[in-house]
Amino acid sequence: MFQTVTLTLLEGFLQTLRLFVLTLVFSLPLGLIISFGSMSKISIIKAPVRFVIWVIRGTPLMLQLLVIYYGPGIIFHANVWGSGDGGRFIAALVAFVINYSCYFSEIYRGGIQSIPAGQYEAGQVLGMTKHQIFFKVVLLQVIKRIVPPISNEIITLVKDTSLARVIAVYEIIWEGQSFIKSAGIIWPLFYTGVFYLLFSGLLTILFGHIEKKLSYFR
Amino acid sequence: MAVLEVRNLKKSFDSTEVIHDISFSMDEGETVTIIGSSGSGKTTLLRCLNFLETPDAGVIKVRDDVLFDSSIPESRSEEAIRKKRLHFGLVFQSFNLFPQYTALENITLAPTLLAREDKSIDATLIENRAKELLSDMGLSDRMGNYPHELSGGQQQRVAIARALAMNPDILCFDEPTSALDPELTGEVLRVIRGLAKQHTTMIIVTHEMSFAKDVSDKIIFMDKGIIAEEGSPEEVIDNPKNERTVQFLANYKKVN
Ligand SMILES: Nc1ncnc2c1ncn2[C@@H]1O[C@H](COP(=O)(O)OP(=O)(O)OP(=O)(O)O)[C@@H](O)[C@H]1O
Ligand SMILES: [Mg+2]
Numbered sequence: 001m002f003q004t005v006t007l008t009l010l011e012g013f014l015q016t017l018r019l020f021v022l023t024l025v026f027s028l029p030l031g032l033i034i035s036f037g038s039m040s041k042i043s044i045i046k047a048p049v050r051f052v053i054w055v056i057r058g059t060p061l062m063l064q065l066l067v068i069y070y071g072p073g074i075i076f077h078a079n080v081w082g083s084g085d086g087g088r089f090i091a092a093l094v095a096f097v098i099n100y101s102c103y104f105s106e107i108y109r110g111g112i113q114s115i116p117a118g119q120y121e122a123g124q125v126l127g128m129t130k131h132q133i134f135f136k137v138v139l140l141q142v143i144k145r146i147v148p149p150i151s152n153e154i155i156t157l158v159k160d161t162s163l164a165r166v167i168a169v170y171e172i173i174w175e176g177q178s179f180i181k182s183a184g185i186i187w188p189l190f191y192t193g194v195f196y197l198l199f200s201g202l203l204t205i206l207f208g209h210i211e212k213k214l215s216y217f218r
Numbered sequence: 219m220a221v222l223e224v225r226n227l228k229k230s231f232d233s234t235e236v237i238h239d240i241s242f243s244m245d246e247g248e249t250v251t252i253i254g255s256s257g258s259g260k261t262t263l264l265r266c267l268n269f270l271e272t273p274d275a276g277v278i279k280v281r282d283d284v285l286f287d288s289s290i291p292e293s294r295s296e297e298a299i300r301k302k303r304l305h306f307g308l309v310f311q312s313f314n315l316f317p318q319y320t321a322l323e324n325i326t327l328a329p330t331l332l333a334r335e336d337k338s339i340d341a342t343l344i345e346n347r348a349k350e351l352l353s354d355m356g357l358s359d360r361m362g363n364y365p366h367e368l369s370g371g372q373q374q375r376v377a378i379a380r381a382l383a384m385n386p387d388i389l390c391f392d393e394p395t396s397a398l399d400p401e402l403t404g405e406v407l408r409v410i411r412g413l414a415k416q417h418t419t420m421i422i423v424t425h426e427m428s429f430a431k432d433v434s435d436k437i438i439f440m441d442k443g444i445i446a447e448e449g450s451p452e453e454v455i456d457n458p459k460n461e462r463t464v465q466f467l468a469n470y471k472k473v474n
Pocket of ligand 1: 231232236254256257258259260261262263434
């Protein structure tokens with residue numbers, strides 16, 4: 001039994017992991033682009049970007065998942081997500097990417113805006129280009145400041161992936177729960193908890209390591 | 219020949235004119251200090267010279283190069299402004315060292331980047347020159363330290379070395395000791411005095427009146443965006459003619 005459960009949960013965990021990794025791959029860079037939009041001096045760019053961020057951060061991810069999955073079909077009578085498991089996974093991924101890009105963009109914005117103007121000006125009077133100032137002076141300072149909030153957000157994402165089940169993406173908890181019906185046992189659910197703990201524990205160690213690496217300056 | 223000539227410089231923020239109409243010139247190797255009460259436009263003047271602000275009107279000339287002339291429309295491209303900036307250096311009140319680099323790296327960073335585009339600069343000399351500058355500043359044993367490991371006075375001396383490494387024609391200081399404890403002020407002023415002795419061309423904004431008096435070739439007193447009085451230290455500090463200068467110096471003596 002233990003072996004069957006382990007294999008099934010591993011399958012669910014693989015799905016969880018895929019959602020987690022792909023969400024990060026797309027939302028970490030997309031968030032940077034959104035943050036530039038939200039800091040734009042042009043208000044026709046800045047205002048709508050800030051509005052979208054406000055909506056996404058102000059509503060539950062669960063709601064966004066449902067709207068993104070069912071919305072296109074009901075409103076436009078178009079099946080944009082494709083059919084079956086694959087389609088549902090893509091819909092879930094899109095919802096996660098949008099949601100997390102907005103959260104990341106706010107962290108980037110906070111990080112970038114927290115760098116004192118004096119750092120840019122010191123670079124300027126030394127004849128450095130904008131490009132050089134960003135990459136040689138500002139970037140590492142921004143990274144140092146955003147590592148703690150980003151790592152919090154990423155550990156939240158580990159747990160948020162379980163929300164994908166509302167549109168029937170078979171992530172690990174879904175698989176664990178299936179044993180309640182089929183075999184009348186609850187321990188597989190606790191077992192899923194172990195997966196989460198190990199995974200988030202591993203990430204905590206990794207981020208702690210990065211923070212330590214960057215602690216040589218202030 | 220004048221190394222710097224500023225004519226009819228004007229600068230407003232929104233609708234308030236901060237620099238009304240400023241003209242002055244200085245010679246090679248001179249030390250000019252600018253004094254004046256808070257809000258009189260001293261920082262804004264230095265920022266205009268370093269192209270951190272664009273003046274609204276006037277002329278800025280270094281030797282025979284017209285760096286800025288509001289009557290001639292010209293490119294304000296980042297490239298053009300960058301090259302002009304290199305005529306000036308600026309030491310900030312708050313040091314603004316780059317925290318992720320050591321004292322030595324703070325100094326070598328900009329020259330190294332510049333050497334990549336300007337092949338006439340010998341990149342192999344940059345590090346030695348930086349070490350030389352640091353030892354002139356009395357910081358030979360601090361080269362490998364990061365800014366947060368240095369005292370304010372040491373940070374400011376690194377900042378001075380960093381500015382000197384670019385070989386500016388004119389080095390500007392904006393209240394270089396205002397963020398320092400009295401005991402650390404002395405070590406920075408000593409370094410600046412040393413530079414004056416070697417005839418480094420400098421413009422220094424300061425509230426340290428006795429320092430201004432013995433280091434300057436010329437003192438400029440600014441008041442509400444204009445030069446109210448200028449002359450030798452003996453003229454401006456010991457025998458001020460302008461009513462506002464008299465008042466400013468009297469207030470100053472009262473405080474101290
Ligand atoms: N970026 C800006 N936008 C708007 N107003 C500004 C700006 N920079 C300076 N000012 C205003 O210009 C005036 C002159 O400021 P400035 O900093 O040049 O004075 P200062 O002589 O250096 O004063 P202090 O001795 O306090 O440093 C002040 O009234 C200030 O509020
Ligand atoms: Mg000032």
